[in-house]
Amino acid sequence: MHQMRPEVTDSLSGTAQPVYLWHIAKDTGADMLCGRTLFGGVAVPPVQQGPAHQEQQCQLCLSIYRRALQSAAT
Numbered sequence: 903m904h905q906m907r908p909e910v911t912d913s914l915s916g917t918a919q920p921v922y923l924w925h926i927a928k929d930t931g932a933d934m935l936c937g938r939t940l941f942g943g944v945a946v947p948p949v950q951q952g953p954a955h956q957e958q959q960c961q962l963c964l965s966i967y968r969r970a971l972q973s974a975a976t
Contacts (some may be wrong), residue, residue: 904929904967908941908957921956926963936962 908922925934
């Protein structure tokens, strides 16, 4: 099982509202599948709730994870 870790980043949709960008952690350490380094013990400030609240998944992490699942299934 892989752990998901959030990163608060500037909006990916062009608004001023920050978003949680969720990454998939590798089996060990602080490295994400996409190559980013995010430490699990670091507190992530809450993103303001409301109509502009956004959460997105790191598309590179998801792509790498899907490929790994497909190769494991064959």
